[in-house]
Amino acid sequence: MTDTVDEGSQPYDTDASNQEKLDALEERIEILDTQNEEMRDKLLDANAENNKFQQKLERLNHENKKLKQSPLFVATVQEITDDGSVIIKQHGNNQEALTQVTDETRTSLEPGSRVAVNNSLSVVTDLSNETDVRARVMEVEESPGVEYTDIGGLTEQMNEVRETVEMPLENPEMFVDVGIDPPSGILLHGPPGTGKTMLAKAVANQTDATFIKMAGSELVHKFIGEGAKLVRDLFEVAREHEPAVIFIDEIDAIASKRTDSKTSGDAEVQRTMMQLLSEMDGFEERGEIRIIAATNRFDMLDRAILRPGRFDRLIEVPKPDAEGREKIFEIHTRGMNLADDVTFEELANEISGASGAQIKAICTEAGMFAIREDRTEVRMTDFHEAWAKIDADEDTSEDEVSKTFA
Numbered sequence: 001m002t003d004t005v006d007e008g009s010q011p012y013d014t015d016a017s018n019q020e021k022l023d024a025l026e027e028r029i030e031i032l033d034t035q036n037e038e039m040r041d042k043l044l045d046a047n048a049e050n051n052k053f054q055q056k057l058e059r060l061n062h063e064n065k066k067l068k069q070s071p072l073f074v075a076t077v078q079e080i081t082d083d084g085s086v087i088i089k090q091h092g093n094n095q096e097a098l099t100q101v102t103d104e105t106r107t108s109l110e111p112g113s114r115v116a117v118n119n120s121l122s123v124v125t126d127l128s129n130e131t132d133v134r135a136r137v138m139e140v141e142e143s144p145g146v147e148y149t150d151i152g153g154l155t156e157q158m159n160e161v162r163e164t165v166e167m168p169l170e171n172p173e174m175f176v177d178v179g180i181d182p183p184s185g186i187l188l189h190g191p192p193g194t195g196k197t198m199l200a201k202a203v204a205n206q207t208d209a210t211f212i213k214m215a216g217s218e219l220v221h222k223f224i225g226e227g228a229k230l231v232r233d234l235f236e237v238a239r240e241h242e243p244a245v246i247f248i249d250e251i252d253a254i255a256s257k258r259t260d261s262k263t264s265g266d267a268e269v270q271r272t273m274m275q276l277l278s279e280m281d282g283f284e285e286r287g288e289i290r291i292i293a294a295t296n297r298f299d300m301l302d303r304a305i306l307r308p309g310r311f312d313r314l315i316e317v318p319k320p321d322a323e324g325r326e327k328i329f330e331i332h333t334r335g336m337n338l339a340d341d342v343t344f345e346e347l348a349n350e351i352s353g354a355s356g357a358q359i360k361a362i363c364t365e366a367g368m369f370a371i372r373e374d375r376t377e378v379r380m381t382d383f384h385e386a387w388a389k390i391d392a393d394e395d396t397s398e399d400e401v402s403k404t405f406a
């Protein structure tokens with residue numbers, strides 16, 4: 001028989017092949033295990049990556065949403081009607097609109113509040129507390145550190161300011177006894193840097209009054225649409241701080257002669273000026289508040305602002321004469337270590353036409369020349385060089401100005 005099998009070797013062969021299969025399977029399982037591990041690692045990595053992308057997606061979605069949102073407009077509440085609607089006036093175009101607000105928002109609003117409105121002019125949020133414009137536009141100093149002795153020259157001007165501002169604040173009863181109203185306001189006019197602000201600060205300091213400064217140009221250029229409200233705020237802040245000296249610098253920016261043009265910018269300036277006039281006219285109830293205004297452009301002023309009862313005294317503050325310049329040199333070199341060759345009289349004669357602010361600049365610059373040469377003593381030559389530099393800088397900037405306007 002050809003198909004006989006070797007009975008004896010069969011079980012052994014089967015065992016061996018089973019063992020081989022088993023080994024192969026075990027090996028395979030091992031490989032699979034390793035592969036499995038690797039896959040799990042990869043999965044973890046992928047999950048981590050996925051999380052990262054998910055976060056990025058969320059961020060981008062958020063940014064996208066923000067970018068798609070329309071900007072909000074700023075408006076001022078004019079009136080809150082009896083039925084609870086609110087009349088707002090948009091800044092910029094001055095358009096008025098009647099709009100509804102939630103009960104919650106309404107309680108925080110009052111005429112004059114600044115609000116943010118959306119495209120459909122619904123009030124989104126009250127801005128009054130968030131952006132205190134008053135703080136940005138007004139400089140309030142409880143006791144400005146300027147004394148009369150810090151001011152050189154200007155003796156006559158100083159006396160006049162003292163009489164019109166200091167006396168009514170210090171002895172109001174004298175005016176009552178005599179039966180006249182104290183002068184309400186004074187206007188200082190003259191070239192830049194001649195000490196107008198200093199005079200106002202010194203009188204506030206002397207009378208322990210709070211000095212509150214506001215610049216006319218900022219009112220009309222920076223806070224467009226809010227000028228009238230800010231003027232109201234200015235007097236309100238003064239009332240809160242009585243006795244107070246209100247100093248309105250660059251008053252020409254809000255009180256210049258009326259032009260015929262009807263642009264909204266002009267209308268805005270007009271409104272601001274009207275508000276100022278009405279605040280000044282209601283002066284009797286104003287108590288211990290004095291107004292000092294200053295301008296470099298007296299010729300530009302609207303006559304309305306100069307009517308009696310408003311600015312009663314017009315005081316010219318000119319550039320210092322030789323004696324004044326000498327005095328100002330003395331004041332600004334008080335703390336300096338000067339060489340024996342420095343004579344103020346000579347310096348004062350050499351710089352005719354310089355303003356107080358320029359003299360101060362000369363003193364500082366002279367000190368810088370000494371420092372550059374490693375000296376602690378400031379010599380006459382330092383002052384000469386300083387003037388040459390400041391005079392030259394001034395000429396260049398004047399040239400630039402004339403080029404700009406050419």
Ligand code: ATP
Binds near residue numbers: 152355
């Ligand atoms: P502007 O019209 O440009 O506002 P201003 O007339 O108000 O100028 P101030 O601000 O008072 O001038 O002066 C600027 C600086 O110049 C002062 O801080 C002071 O250092 C100096 N100064 C000006 N005038 C005098 C003066 N008469 N005596 C002493 N220092 C002066």
